[in-house]
Amino acid sequence: MKIDYAIAVDNDYAVWRAFGNHYWPALYFIDTQGRIRHHQFGEGEYEQSERVIQQLLSESGTGRVGQEMVKVDARGFEAAADWNSLKSPENYLGYERTENFASPGGAVINKARLYTTPAQLNLNQWSLSGDWTIGKQAIVLNKSGGRIAYRFHARDLHLVMGTAAPGTSVRFRVLVDGQPAVATRGLDVDVQGEETATEQRLYQLIRQPQPISDRQFEIEFLDSGVEAFAFTFG
16 A cells, blocks of 8 residues: 555554553544544544644644645545445454354354355355364365355455465455456456455455445355455445
8 A cells, every 4th residue: 555654563452452442443643742632433534633633743843734635546445435335344254253154053163164155145144165264363265165255235345365374375256146246346356357365465356336235245265275354345
């Protein structure tokens, strides 16, 4: 995303707990005296947040601070969600935090198991088919041919995933309502509805045109060794 400044990583949640935080995203605006002057919990209120930043910069004596709003030409991952049509919340795939897992028989924790997809998924339910291991934070495909299915309602569908072993790659195919995702493909899917995962990151798999409706997403992995963490929607 062309971010060229340092980013603090809080893997052990030390900062999160220090703020007594319960929200994501959560913005805390701190002045040069270390005082929290404003906060914003959840998406939205972007203009107000920018005004607070301008005010605190002006108070700090850093020089002239422009009053105009930043204009972002967001077209890819960074594009704002289509809030009017968004009916699918983010969902983690590891057993610790997942919701609405619908494969018959439920999840077997930390053990390889053959899963199947039910005949029908309700909105925001998901399922597996094939040989998978469901871990605390992620799921891992043990044999090629496995699938993840998800019934969603959103313009965009993203999957945080990658290869379990560094230096490997996993080919995948994306389907929407049983057909290759061509007209609905995201940035990380080619014109045939296919692509290859080579690193762990967020992949944009679906960006569907208007009108937005309930759709059945499936991703089929043509190689084993994929590790998937979470779905996000926009």
